[in-house]
Amino acid sequence: MRCADVRERLLEADPAELRGEITTDFTAHLAECTTCRKAAERILTAEDALRAHLAAATPARPASYLVPLVRARVRSRRRLTRFAAAVLALAAAGIAIALFVGRDGEAPTHTIATVPPDPVPLVDATPGQRVAVFETDNPNIVIVWTF
Amino acid sequence: MSEREQRDAKVNALVLRAQAGDEHAFTKLVEQCYGQVHRWALAQTGDPDDADDVVQHVLVGLSTRLTRFRGESRFTTWLYRLTRNAAADHFRNADRRKRAEGRAAADRATVTTTGGAATRMEATETLDIVLAAYGRLPARQREVFDLVDLQGYRPSEVAEMLDMIPVTIRAHLHKARRAVRATILSSQPDFVEEYT
Numbered sequence: 132m133r134c135a136d137v138r139e140r141l142l143e144a145d146p147a148e149l150r151g152e153i154t155t156d157f158t159a160h161l162a163e164c165t166t167c168r169k170a171a172e173r174i175l176t177a178e179d180a181l182r183a184h185l186a187a188a189t190p191a192r193p194a195s196y197l198v199p200l201v202r203a204r205v206r207s208r209r210r211l212t213r214f215a216a217a218v219l220a221l222a223a224a225g226i227a228i229a230l231f232v233g234r235d236g237e238a239p240t241h242t243i244a245t246v247p248p249d250p251v252p253l254v255d256a257t258p259g260q261r262v263a264v265f266e267t268d269n270p271n272i273v274i275v276w277t278f
Numbered sequence: 279m280s281e282r283e284q285r286d287a288k289v290n291a292l293v294l295r296a297q298a299g300d301e302h303a304f305t306k307l308v309e310q311c312y313g314q315v316h317r318w319a320l321a322q323t324g325d326p327d328d329a330d331d332v333v334q335h336v337l338v339g340l341s342t343r344l345t346r347f348r349g350e351s352r353f354t355t356w357l358y359r360l361t362r363n364a365a366a367d368h369f370r371n372a373d374r375r376k377r378a379e380g381r382a383a384a385d386r387a388t389v390t391t392t393g394g395a396a397t398r399m400e401a402t403e404t405l406d407i408v409l410a411a412y413g414r415l416p417a418r419q420r421e422v423f424d425l426v427d428l429q430g431y432r433p434s435e436v437a438e439m440l441d442m443i444p445v446t447i448r449a450h451l452h453k454a455r456r457a458v459r460a461t462i463l464s465s466q467p468d469f470v471e472e473y474t
Contacts, residue, residue, distance in 0.1 A: 141463075142456045146427060170463055177408040177462040182428045184405055185317065188326065193312040197334060201308050205301060205341045 132160045137167045141174065149175050285310075286354060293353055297344055304344075308337050314354075315361050321424035322365040324413050335364045351438065358439045404462075411461035415454050422447055423454035 132140075137160050141149070144157065149171045151158045161168045256262045256277050265274040289310055295303030315336050319329035339360065347356055412420060425431045425439070426447070433451065437444040463469040 138469075142459045143452045144455075166468065170466075170469055173466055173469075174459050174462055177404050178427065178458070180401065180405045181408045181412055184409065185320065185424070185428060188320065189313050189317045191313055193309060193333075193337070194330075197312075197337065198305055198308060200334075201337055201341060202301065202305060204338050205304055208341055209299075 132156045134160075134164060134167055137161070137164070138170065141167070141170055146175065146178065286352065289353055293344070293347065297347070304341065308340065311340075311357060312337065315357065317424075317429070318358060318361045319365060321421050322362065322417060323368065324417075324420070328368060332361065332364045332368050335368070336361050339364070355435075355439045359441070362440075403465075407465050408458065408462055411458045415457055419450050419454035419457070422450040423458065426451050427455070 137157060140157055147153055148155065148158055149161075151161060161171050260277045263276040263278070265276070267274065289307065292303045292307040292310060296307050312333065316329055316333045319332035319336070320326060323329050323332060336357075340357075343360065347353065412423070415423060421440070422436060425436045426433055431439075433444050433447045436442075437447045440447070
């Protein structure tokens with residue numbers, strides 16, 4: 132590769148290439164050409180300095196006020212969640228009572244559910260006979276056919 | 279298992295316990311994530327004070343948002359998105375944006391001055407120059423450059439974190455590298471003509 136091509140490629144090459152960690156035409160040229168290698172080293176030195184500076188500027192631990200603040204926020208959220216759950220439970224209970232009592236506010240006087248009475252036989256059929264019952268349009272008239 | 283995978287596994291265990299209501303685990307999780315969130319916030323805001331504000335917002339908000347994490351992506355990816363959203367909210371305030379732009383302009387002025395006179399490259403000068411170049415990258419390029427070249431994330435991981443395709447990540451990365459490296463080399467007497 133020519134120096135001009137290498138100088139252009141220096142601007143976009145991966146850091147591993149600049150360090151010569153992989154073997155390409157580009158890295159082979161860097162190994163041979165002092166000027167181009169100097170440029171690559173210059174870039175690496177500057178980027179290493181930037182990396183170290185940013186790492187040092189990043190605090191390893193949170194500021195002393197932050198953890199208590201976050202804890203307080205978590206507790207407050209839990210209290211809020213419990214309060215909301217209690218309000219919902221109360222509301223549900225209120226709705227159930229309102230439905231039970233009825234809209235006029237009085238307890239219903241009728242029985243909500245009753246056990247059905249034992250059926251009363253309409254006819255006594257002779258043993259061995261069959262019975263057919265026909266309902267008519269008139270609820271008072273039922274046709275009973277024994278055969 | 280790589281160091282990052284080990285850290286992820288440790289964090290995932292804390293997430294599960296914190297989601298189940300373990301307050302101690304939640305505190306540990308906050309402590310564990312603090313440095314990483316701060317670094318991300320710094321890359322996005324470019325200012326330590328703004329980064330502090332964003333970190334506080336993210337970690338306090340984590341107490342309410344953690345229950346929404348379903349494990350569909352890596353926790354790191356999810357947390358990174360929270361941080362980005364918090365930084366975006368932070369900068370919706372016009373005054374803060376103006377302040378940040380003012381800082382970038384000041385950085386540019388510093389670079390022009392030091393770049394022209396930099397015949398002797400010492401470590402502090404090197405750092406000043408590269409910091410200024412990094413600081414005036416557009417936010418997206420700075421973010422990608424920081425994650426890939428400085429923190430060692432793979433472009434595919436960053437693509438997932440930023441919800442972008444890897445080709446776009448590569449494009450941002452190359453633009454950022456060109457800008458930073460051209461500034462570095464143009465401050466060298468040997469290369470000043472070639473890279474300015």
